[in-house]
Amino acid sequence: MSSMEKVLDQYSSKVYKNRKQHILEKADEVQQIAADVRTVPGIMTNRGCCYAGCKGVVLSPIKDAAVITHGPIGCGFYTWGTRRHKAKGDENTKNFLEYCFSTDMQEADIVFGGEKKLRQAIKEVVEIFDPATVVICSTCPVGLIGDDIHAVAAEAEKLYGRKVMAYSCEGYKGVSQSGGHHIASNGLIKHVIGTGDRVPKKYAVNVLGEYNIGGDGWEISRILKRIGYDIICSLPGDGSYVEIKSAHVADLNLVQCHRSINYVAEMMKEQYGTAWLKVNFIGVKGTIESLRNMAKFFGDEDLIAKTEEIIADELAAIMDDMEYYKTKLKGKTAALFVGGSRSHHYQGLLKELDMETILAGYEFGHRDDYEGREVIPTIKQDGDSKSIESIKVEKIPDKYKVYLSEDRYAKLKEEIGLESYEGMIKEMENGAIIVDDMNHFETEEFLKLLKPDVFFSGIKDKYVAQKGGILSRQLHSYDYSGPYAGFSGAVNFARDVTMGIYTPAWGYVKAPWKTEPTLEGQVAGGER
Amino acid sequence: MLDLTPKELSERSALRINPAKTCQPVGAMYAALGVHKCMPHSHGSQGCCSFHRMYLTRHFKEPAIAASSSFTEGASVFGGGANLKTSVKNIFDMYKPEIIAVHTTCLSETIGDDLNAFIQDIDIPEGKYVVHTNTPSYVGSHITGFANMISGFIKYLAKGAKVKNGKVNIIPGFVNPGDMREMKKLADLMGASYIMLPDTSGVLDAPMTGSYDMYPKGGTKIEDIVSMGDSEMTFALGQLTSENPANDLKRKCGVPFVSMPLPIGIAATDEYVMALSRFTKNEVPYQIEEERGQLVDIMLDGHPYFHNKTVAIYGDPDTVLGITALVLEMGMIPKYVVTGTPGESFNIKAKELFDKAGVTGCIAKAPGDLFELHQWIKNDPVDLLIGGTHGKHIARAEDIPLVRAGFPIIDRYVHSYMPIVGYKGAIRLVELILTALMDRQDRDCNEEDMEMVM
Numbered sequence: 001m002s003s004m005e006k007v008l009d010q011y012s013s014k015v016y017k018n019r020k021q022h023i024l025e026k027a028d029e030v031q032q033i034a035a036d037v038r039t040v041p042g043i044m045t046n047r048g049c050c051y052a053g054c055k056g057v058v059l060s061p062i063k064d065a066a067v068i069t070h071g072p073i074g075c076g077f078y079t080w081g082t083r084r085h086k087a088k089g090d091e092n093t094k095n096f097l098e099y100c101f102s103t104d105m106q107e108a109d110i111v112f113g114g115e116k117k118l119r120q121a122i123k124e125v126v127e128i129f130d131p132a133t134v135v136i137c138s139t140c141p142v143g144l145i146g147d148d149i150h151a152v153a154a155e156a157e158k159l160y161g162r163k164v165m166a167y168s169c170e171g172y173k174g175v176s177q178s179g180g181h182h183i184a185s186n187g188l189i190k191h192v193i194g195t196g197d198r199v200p201k202k203y204a205v206n207v208l209g210e211y212n213i214g215g216d217g218w219e220i221s222r223i224l225k226r227i228g229y230d231i232i233c234s235l236p237g238d239g240s241y242v243e244i245k246s247a248h249v250a251d252l253n254l255v256q257c258h259r260s261i262n263y264v265a266e267m268m269k270e271q272y273g274t275a276w277l278k279v280n281f282i283g284v285k286g287t288i289e290s291l292r293n294m295a296k297f298f299g300d301e302d303l304i305a306k307t308e309e310i311i312a313d314e315l316a317a318i319m320d321d322m323e324y325y326k327t328k329l330k331g332k333t334a335a336l337f338v339g340g341s342r343s344h345h346y347q348g349l350l351k352e353l354d355m356e357t358i359l360a361g362y363e364f365g366h367r368d369d370y371e372g373r374e375v376i377p378t379i380k381q382d383g384d385s386k387s388i389e390s391i392k393v394e395k396i397p398d399k400y401k402v403y404l405s406e407d408r409y410a411k412l413k414e415e416i417g418l419e420s421y422e423g424m425i426k427e428m429e430n431g432a433i434i435v436d437d438m439n440h441f442e443t444e445e446f447l448k449l450l451k452p453d454v455f456f457s458g459i460k461d462k463y464v465a466q467k468g469g470i471l472s473r474q475l476h477s478y479d480y481s482g483p484y485a486g487f488s489g490a491v492n493f494a495r496d497v498t499m500g501i502y503t504p505a506w507g508y509v510k511a512p513w514k515t516e517p518t519l520e521g522q523v524a525g526g527e528r
Numbered sequence: 529m530l531d532l533t534p535k536e537l538s539e540r541s542a543l544r545i546n547p548a549k550t551c552q553p554v555g556a557m558y559a560a561l562g563v564h565k566c567m568p569h570s571h572g573s574q575g576c577c578s579f580h581r582m583y584l585t586r587h588f589k590e591p592a593i594a595a596s597s598s599f600t601e602g603a604s605v606f607g608g609g610a611n612l613k614t615s616v617k618n619i620f621d622m623y624k625p626e627i628i629a630v631h632t633t634c635l636s637e638t639i640g641d642d643l644n645a646f647i648q649d650i651d652i653p654e655g656k657y658v659v660h661t662n663t664p665s666y667v668g669s670h671i672t673g674f675a676n677m678i679s680g681f682i683k684y685l686a687k688g689a690k691v692k693n694g695k696v697n698i699i700p701g702f703v704n705p706g707d708m709r710e711m712k713k714l715a716d717l718m719g720a721s722y723i724m725l726p727d728t729s730g731v732l733d734a735p736m737t738g739s740y741d742m743y744p745k746g747g748t749k750i751e752d753i754v755s756m757g758d759s760e761m762t763f764a765l766g767q768l769t770s771e772n773p774a775n776d777l778k779r780k781c782g783v784p785f786v787s788m789p790l791p792i793g794i795a796a797t798d799e800y801v802m803a804l805s806r807f808t809k810n811e812v813p814y815q816i817e818e819e820r821g822q823l824v825d826i827m828l829d830g831h832p833y834f835h836n837k838t839v840a841i842y843g844d845p846d847t848v849l850g851i852t853a854l855v856l857e858m859g860m861i862p863k864y865v866v867t868g869t870p871g872e873s874f875n876i877k878a879k880e881l882f883d884k885a886g887v888t889g890c891i892a893k894a895p896g897d898l899f900e901l902h903q904w905i906k907n908d909p910v911d912l913l914i915g916g917t918h919g920k921h922i923a924r925a926e927d928i929p930l931v932r933a934g935f936p937i938i939d940r941y942v943h944s945y946m947p948i949v950g951y952k953g954a955i956r957l958v959e960l961i962l963t964a965l966m967d968r969q970d971r972d973c974n975e976e977d978m979e980m981v982m
Contacts, residue, residue: 012621039574041598042615044623049575072634072665073544073868074551078579080918082586082938089531098530098921099899104544105666110638120542128543129532140573140635141666144604171573172604172635387601440593441622444740460581463591468740509738 003449004433007442015040022436026428032375033425035436036366038175038384044440046337046363046460050388051075053180053364054169055137057260058188061085061211061236062244063095066131069102070118070149071139075171076102084477085211086218087238094131101125105141114147122156122164133163133241143170163241165191176364176437178259178340179388185263186391188235188244193268194399196245201230203298206250208276209261209341212237214482219489220256220281226310227291228303235264248272251403252297254279254290258421259340259362259369267393269419273402275409278421281485282342283349284315284322293416299408314487325494326354332453332501335359335446337438337461338475340369344424346456346475346493349484353494358450360424361435363458370434372423440464454497469509471500529925533899535906545899546918548842549868550936552663552673554580555702556631557594559677562708562726564747567625568594571612571641571660572633573604586938588705588732593742595619595628599635608636609646616650616658623742627750630660631677637664657750659684669869670935671769671844674702678725678773681753688757688781695759696807697783698724699773701766701790701846702935703949705729705746710947711765711791711800717816718804723752723759733945757781763803766790766846768873791949792850792957793857794823800950819951826955827858830962833982837965840864842901842915843934845874845894847948851914851933852878854954856885858961863889863910866896898922912964929964933957 001009004025008016021034039045048056051069056079059067069076080100089095103121105114122134134156136149153166167187169180205224210217217237224231232250233243247253253265253276265276277293280286288311295307332355336343343360350357362369368376404412412418425434433450435442443461447470455465456475465472473479473496484493553570557580560568570577577596584592595618597603597611612630619628630643643660652658661680663673678699698715700708708729715722730746756762762777762785764770774785791800797820805812838861841848845867852862865878871894878892891904902922913919913930917939923930937943947953966982973979 010622012618015618015621038600039598040614040618041611042569042595042618042622043598044593044595045574045598046578047574048578049573052575052578068543072551073547073549073669074554074576074579074634074665076544077547077550078583080546082582094532096532099532100544100546102544102547103542104547107664107666110634110664110666117542124538124540124543128534128538128540140604140633141638144635144638171575172599172601175600176574383602384600444742458582459585460578460592463585463589464740467591467734467736469738509736 003446006449007445010445015043019442024425024434026425026430026432026434028430031371031425033367033370033434033436035362035370036175036178036364036385037382039437045437046439046458047176047437049171049177050169050173050180050183051137051139051171052079053177053260054167054184055079055180056083057177057211058181058184058236059135059137059167060097061087062239062241063087063089063097064093064132064240064242065135066096066101066125066129066133067135067137068118068121068125069137069139070114070142070147071103071105072141073102073104075139076100084213084480085237086215087212093240093242094129096129096131110141110145113145114142115152118147118149118152119156122152122160126160133165136164136166138166138168138170140171143168143172163191174388175384178364178366181260182263182388182390185261185267186389188264189267189271189393190391192241192244193247193264194271194396196242198232198246198249200232200249200251203228203303204230204232204250205252205254205294206232206247207234208253208255208265209257210234210237211257213476214478214484216281216483216485216489219483219486223287223291223310223314223486227306229294235261248274248399250274252277252294254294256281257341259365262421267391271393271396271400273400275403275418277416277418280345280348282345284318284352284487284490286345286348287486296416297404297412318487318491321491322352322494325491325498328498328502329494330354333358333450334454334456335450335452336456336475337361337363337435337443338456338458339363340365342475344369344427347424347427349490349493352490357428357432358452359433359435359446360428361438363437365436368421368423370423370425370436372426373421453501473497473500530902530921533902533906535903537900537903537907544897547868547897548866548918549669549671549895550583551634551665552668552670552676553631553633553665554583555670555672555674556661556663556677557581557592558584558702558728559674559726560629560631561592561731562728562747563627563629563681563753564749565626565743566747567619567623567628569596569615569619569628569630570594570633571597571608571630571643572635573599576633583936583938584732587936588944589941590732590734591740592732595623597636604635604639607639608641609649612646613650616652620653620656625743627657627659629677629680630658631663631673632660633663634665637662657684671702671869675769675772679776681725682756682773682777682780685750685753686757686777686781687754688783691758692760693755693758695721695723695755697756697759697762697777698722699762699764699770700724700727701769702844703790703847704944704947705731705733706945706947707949707953710950710953714801714816714950715804717813718801718808719810720804720808723756724748725753725756757783759783761785761807763788763800765800767877768845768871789853790846790850792847793854793954794820794951795857796850796853797950797954816951823951823955823958826958830958831859833962833965833969835859836861837911838863839912839914840866840901840905840910842866842898842919845869845871847934849874849877849881851948851957852881854957855914856881856887858958861887861890863891863908864901864904865890865892866901867894868897870895912961929968931957931960931964933960
């Protein structure tokens with residue numbers, strides 16, 4: 001029996017029927033996986049909710065926005081400073097990341113409605129902080145009691161002369177965080193992007209779906225700036241409302257996390273003509289390929305030459321370190337279970353370190369993140385996906401600009417994969433296991449069966465794996481380390497994994513008295 | 529750091545900024561983890577369960593298991609009964625707990641799910657249990673939820689069989705496993721036979737063995753919860769947290785209770801030890817006297833470094849009151865004491881402590897928040913902060929040393945293994961306070977004033 005069958009075999013028939021569609025063993029033929037569908041109740045999923053995706057992931061990092069959580073205190077509290085999306089303010093840009101704003105709804109607000117309190121909270125945040133924009137995110141009870149946060153926002157916008165946006169991202173919507181990414185993206189398209197007027201310089205790009213966890217975004221920007229790119233905005237990591245307003249003036253959108261931000265890229269393509277390119281700045285090869293594709297997009301000989309020069313320079317700085325860590329990590333195996341992109345992104349880096357990925361899965365990925373964007377037309381909508389608003393956008397003629405001629409677009413579309421994403425499965429080795437929405441039971445069982453040397457996951461699994469003797473590194477938060485992106489980030493990653501595998505404490509798990517007898521026996525009546 | 533916080537105070541009636549509390553369900557989850565072979569279950573959307581598991585894991589650096597009813601929009605409209613039913617079946621099938629402890633969320637509360645009815649309707653396997661409590665996030669705080677879950681266990685399980693078991697129930701309050709161990713140590717030294725509910729020691733401080741066990745050795749046994757109704761009495765440690773569940777047990781099974789502060793500091797620990805002594809009719813053994821004497825000795829030795837120093841304390845109500853009592857015993861001034869958990873009794877009890885010690889000009893506030901605390905500090909600073917992780921930004925912004933104590937501490941290790949209760953816990957707190965203040969003196973003094981001996 002394969003390890004996949006061994007795990008599935010333990011389920012009751014109902015759960016078996018559901019879960020077998022979410023687990024694959026990579027084979028030669030084209031394979032389909034079930035994803036982005038509701039989790040079986042009680043199954044101990046790692047997934048979060050719509051609010052977590054909208055407020056926690058996409059909107060929180062926008063540093064100059066005062067984000068008010070409209071609801072009881074918990075949701076705002078849990079998303080306060082816990083996601084490591086670093087940001088730095090300056091004299092023109094306020095940074096609200098150290099603050100948590102909530103309407104802290106009480107029973108009376110639930111019974112009599114919370115709009116009045118929300119109105120007052122907006123007034124107070126404006127009076128105390130004078131933010132560039134106010135963002136309102138709703139939690140479960142708000143949708144149920146019918147507070148019209150959009151009307152409150154519209155009214156406040158007029159009253160305070162600044163953008164006030166409302167996001168209906170109640171936790172019960174959709175099946176995971178993923179719905180929240182979509183709702184946040186819709187709002188940014190409706191309210192923010194296209195309202196700024198920054199004048200772009202040469203090679204103007206947006207970095208989309210980069211969250212600046214542990215400073216990844218800063219490392220990517222450093223490299224792009226060395227080459228000579230003009231970064232219009234970073235959305236959302238270390239991003240600002242003021243910068244995001246001008247996103248539409250960029251020539252190219254770079255998409256790092258396909259899952260969470262492809263909506264923005266797709267809608268901007270429609271509205272403003274901005275082409276998008278899937279990039280992967282995790283791993284040396286991924287970074288190099290991304291940089292070369294970007295240079296090809298702009299097609300400028302100087303830019304191409306500069307790109308090669310910077311690549312050579314950055315590579316020279318890390319080669320020795322990478323070679324060293326390879327000697328420490330060669331042949332080690334890894335399992336990855338992260339959100340909606342990282343489980344794919346890190347496989348390349350692991351390969352560069354001579355490590356093998358034996359299991360990978362997404363918490364909230366869709367089929368296209370596994371199988372590639374070509375399957376999108378075949379994905380069936382269900383009641384849950386329909387509960388997430390999908391907006392229709394149209395071309396905005398006066399702001400529409402296309403960087404590439406039709407011929408060049410056609411040529412490059414194939415060559416560098418414009419507006420396409422191949423997904424995770426194609427790059428995986430035969431026999432590797434792919435698990436969507438892997439639950440606690442499966443995590444425990446697969447770890448026992450496959451015994452990877454490292455399990456890359458999140459905080460909820462981390463100590464489960466480690467108690468079982470398997471190193472676990474968090475790939476959501478990087479265990480408070482990083483950056484892991486780009487060239488030097490690859491070294492940081494290799495250093496951290498090596499440290500985890502070789503830390504001496506692993507050698508002390510078994511106490512000596514478990515293996516060596518301490519009691520000297522004496523046969524009754526015998527002489528010693 | 530916190531550069532946008534103005535010095536000028538302003539009246540706020542709607543906006544909570546940088547809270548000093550979180551919501552009920554995470555407290556309920558923590559309490560449920562203190563029952564042996566118990567699976568906590570969050571009846572709401574998945575996000576709640578994930579947030580709470582994350583938070584507990586970050587504080588304890590240990591696995592915190594819990595399942596969710598995984599509400600979708602449909603369940604939110606038609607009710608979550610079917611979700612709970614499916615959950616219970618799957619949890620018993622897959623994770624094989626002895627008991628499932630369900631708590632509600634603001635979602636299931638707002639739609640009015642009737643958990644009593646749902647649970648009655650579920651086929652629970654022979655010998656297994658499903659209990660519940662109501663924990664609407666828009667009432668109280670995580671402290672309320674913790675207390676409610678304890679009441680939930682009592683209401684479902686405790687039975688009074690009229691044959692007394694000779695034991696005392698100890699409801700330890702919202703404290704760390706290290707604290708629970710210290711409370712039990714004192715009870716053991718006093719020769720008391722007891723049932724502690726909940727007891728997260730051995731669960732959220734379980735050792736590394738090389739094999740993961742979903743249900744570690746620790747936690748209150750179900751038969752002990754049942755037997756709580758036959759106990760002689762209950763000690764409710766931490767009046768604002770533990771009195772309600774103790775009262776619920778009294779109502780149900782007639783077990784009288786004694787309510788007292790968390791045993792933080794000398795007087796509160798004395799009270800606990802005396803209560804144990806009265807209960808067991810045993811004399812206080814030398815080992816306890818020795819620890820107490822060591823604590824007093826240390827407080828005398830170190831007093832020049834903390835006497836009259838001002839301190840701001842924030843966190844959970846009983847913990848903050850306990851630390852306030854300790855710093856007063858040390859001769860410090862608890863200038864600001866703040867909890868996010870609502871309840872006027874906090875303010876009254878804090879005022880009693882101030883008055884008893886004869887300190888003036890100290891402010892207590894429930895419910896307050898860390899933003900306001902910071903503003904107070906900007907206007908009139910303190911020498912030291914004591915509380916959880918969320919005060920670290922204030923500490924850095926105002927260059928004030930921070931001693932971490934309470935919940936949540938998500939940016940340091942080991943703390944949950946170490947007590948702040950009992951004489952030993954007070955010794956530890958005094959050491960932390962002394963070290964923080966003396967390290968500061970070493971850092972800030974002129975080079976020529978650097979003391980080799982202090």
